[in-house]
Amino acid sequence: MAIVNHGRATDRAELTDQWGTIKRLSRYLLHERKKMIGIGLLILGSTIGSVGGPLLIGFAIDDWIVNQQTGTIWPLLVGLVSLFIGQSVTLWIQQFLMIDVAQNAIFRLRTELFHALQQLPIPFYDKRRHGELMSRVTNDVDQISNTLNSAVIQIVSSVLTLGTITALMIWLSPTLTVITLMIIPLMFLSIKWITKRTGPSFKETQKAVGDLNGYIEETVSGQKLVKAFSQEERVLAEFEEKSSRLKKAAYRAQLFSGAIPKVMNLLNNGSFALIAGVGGYLALTGTQVTVGVIVIFVEYARQFTRPLNDLANQFNTLLSAIAGAERVFAIMDEPKEASKDGAKDVDLTRGKVEFKDISFGYEEGERTIKDISFTANPGDTVAFVGPTGAGKTTVTNLLGRFYEPQEGQIFIDDIPLDKMTLHSTRQAMAFVLQDPFLFEGTIRENIRYGRLQASDEEVIEAAKLANAHRFIKKLPRGYDTVLSQDDSGISQGQRQLLSIARAFIAKPTILILDEATSSIDTITEIYIQEALKRLMVGRTSFVIAHRLNTIRQADQIIVLKDGEMIESGTHTELVRRRGFYADLVEKQTAIS
Numbered sequence: 001m002a003i004v005n006h007g008r009a010t011d012r013a014e015l016t017d018q019w020g021t022i023k024r025l026s027r028y029l030l031h032e033r034k035k036m037i038g039i040g041l042l043i044l045g046s047t048i049g050s051v052g053g054p055l056l057i058g059f060a061i062d063d064w065i066v067n068q069q070t071g072t073i074w075p076l077l078v079g080l081v082s083l084f085i086g087q088s089v090t091l092w093i094q095q096f097l098m099i100d101v102a103q104n105a106i107f108r109l110r111t112e113l114f115h116a117l118q119q120l121p122i123p124f125y126d127k128r129r130h131g132e133l134m135s136r137v138t139n140d141v142d143q144i145s146n147t148l149n150s151a152v153i154q155i156v157s158s159v160l161t162l163g164t165i166t167a168l169m170i171w172l173s174p175t176l177t178v179i180t181l182m183i184i185p186l187m188f189l190s191i192k193w194i195t196k197r198t199g200p201s202f203k204e205t206q207k208a209v210g211d212l213n214g215y216i217e218e219t220v221s222g223q224k225l226v227k228a229f230s231q232e233e234r235v236l237a238e239f240e241e242k243s244s245r246l247k248k249a250a251y252r253a254q255l256f257s258g259a260i261p262k263v264m265n266l267l268n269n270g271s272f273a274l275i276a277g278v279g280g281y282l283a284l285t286g287t288q289v290t291v292g293v294i295v296i297f298v299e300y301a302r303q304f305t306r307p308l309n310d311l312a313n314q315f316n317t318l319l320s321a322i323a324g325a326e327r328v329f330a331i332m333d334e335p336k337e338a339s340k341d342g343a344k345d346v347d348l349t350r351g352k353v354e355f356k357d358i359s360f361g362y363e364e365g366e367r368t369i370k371d372i373s374f375t376a377n378p379g380d381t382v383a384f385v386g387p388t389g390a391g392k393t394t395v396t397n398l399l400g401r402f403y404e405p406q407e408g409q410i411f412i413d414d415i416p417l418d419k420m421t422l423h424s425t426r427q428a429m430a431f432v433l434q435d436p437f438l439f440e441g442t443i444r445e446n447i448r449y450g451r452l453q454a455s456d457e458e459v460i461e462a463a464k465l466a467n468a469h470r471f472i473k474k475l476p477r478g479y480d481t482v483l484s485q486d487d488s489g490i491s492q493g494q495r496q497l498l499s500i501a502r503a504f505i506a507k508p509t510i511l512i513l514d515e516a517t518s519s520i521d522t523i524t525e526i527y528i529q530e531a532l533k534r535l536m537v538g539r540t541s542f543v544i545a546h547r548l549n550t551i552r553q554a555d556q557i558i559v560l561k562d563g564e565m566i567e568s569g570t571h572t573e574l575v576r577r578r579g580f581y582a583d584l585v586e587k588q589t590a591i592s
């Protein structure tokens with residue numbers, strides 16, 4: 001008993017959720033209230049057209065055929081033709097208007113979703129596969145779009161048609177109405193049985209699509225790695241498993257939803273036979289039913305099951321759109337990256353940075369950084385060294401406010417980070433990362449990404465300072481060379497030089513440099529080092545160093561191990577101390 005109750009409670013909670021999602025989705029449509037009212041009126045018009053036709057035909061049969069009435073039939077014919085033309089025209093206009101409203105609604109939904117994605121914090125992206133997120137922006141939104149285009153009209157017009165037909169049927173013959181309506185409970189029972197199975201299958205299908213897309217995205221972008229490690233077979237096997245999960249879910253969803261029209265057809269034919277039989281009997285034995293009324297009922301019975309059928313079909317589409325909308329809204333409702341209340345825009349011109357008792361973990365209860373404190377004065381170069389996984393990148397992630405420390409406070413120019421807006425912190429910084437990310441676009445656009453207002457002259461100036469101008473000039477299209485995201489047209493070293501130019505143009509107060517570990521040819525390496533040295537002049541710089549000979553001149557070297565700061569000082573001081581750093585230097589010298 002307890003289990004049954006629990007199940008019902010879950011069903012009810014799910015229904016409330018779905019209802020909430022529908023209400024939220026309809027707000028996007030109701031944004032264009034006037035057009036929606038127009039659509040409503042047009043639906044009313046087309047319903048009158050479809051319901052009025054059989055009524056006129058039935059009356060005509062009784063008057064002109066059964067009762068042999070004489071006189072002109074033209075007004076009736078004109079009425080019928082006008083009804084049918086009016087119905088077609090209103091149907092066409094309502095469709096046109098609905099597509100317009102639906103596409104506008106989808107446009108807003110997609111924009112809001114993309115906005116949300118831009119505002120979500122990095123930890124959100126850490127936990128999700130990028131392909132799966134992309135599937136929400138494309139597949140789920142498409143699914144919603146398809147539903148809004150057609151389902152809304154069908155649902156409203158079906159409900160209206162059902163209401164009008166029922167009223168007219170009761171007025172014409174209560175007995176035949178009861179017989180016609182007998183079909184409804186049967187329909188509901190079969191639809192309920194089917195949708196109970198299709199709902200979860202549609203949900204499962206969309207989940208499987210997202211999962212598969214994520215996997216495809218991952219393997220396409222990591223194709224080099226797949227080949228390098230000869231993982232093709234494993235990748236194929238994993239793909240097949242995911243693809244087969246999708247196949248099974250889609251099969252189940254389609255199989256059951258495809259059964260709906262067939263079941264409806266069967267019930268429809270049964271109802272037709274009953275009306276004809278009972279109606280015929282009533283017409284022959286009594287006076288309450290005429291031949292015209294039987295014709296009207298036969299037609300209405302057909303018209304009655306069609307909207308029910310449509311409702312059942314649309315219910316499935318609606319369910320999958322709701323599943324999509326739930327996933328889209330879930331992203332929109334994720335907590336956004338936001339500046340703290342009362343945070344102010346500040347101009348950070350000096351570049352003094354202080355970490356005070358900072359502790360941080362990526363996961364609850366984990367400590368990746370343990371109680372770190374240091375101060376970098378304006379213009380200082382601070383280098384982080386330590387074994388892999390020691391927490392060097394994490395420290396710079398905290399400075400960039402991609403993550404929030406759980407304990408302690410970070411100050412820039414003596415202002416705590418949470419007292420200034422995220423924008424002011426990041427505006428003051430530029431990052432030159434190990435694997436420079438370049439966007440699809442021209443070299444000029446990629447450099448200008450550092451500061452969008454920069455002029456063409458400033459772009460060239462930055463490229464010159466970054467030692468990139470020389471190689472750019474040699475490219476056939478120069479600054480207008482279009483780069484694709486994984487462009488192999490330019491080397492890794494040249495990508496680094498472009499990212500240095502991008503940092504130059506940003507004119508940052510604070511620089512964060514993650515030294516490239518991949519092998520870059522000696523000449524480009526010299527260009528990079530020279531450009532970086534130039535970039536660091538007059539700026540507070542944090543360098544994640546992999547080769548110790550590049551940081552000998554640093555004002556402060558911080559040695560991290562397992563998230564702890566175990567040593568700090570200048571190169572000379574640390575070598576003299578004969579600790580962990582001195583050991584590292586010795587080992588690296590021995591290797592080289």
Ligand SMILES: Nc1ncnc2c1ncn2[C@@H]1O[C@H](COP(=O)(O)OP(=O)(O)OP(=O)(O)O)[C@@H](O)[C@H]1O
Binds near residue numbers: 362368387389391
């Ligand atoms: N986004 C993340 N989510 C969870 N754990 C993470 C994340 N990024 C890093 N870590 C973990 O935090 C620890 C410190 O990583 P971090 O990248 O800061 O080290 P690092 O010193 O920069 O290493 P490397 O020299 O290899 O780049 C590692 O154990 C790493 O696995």
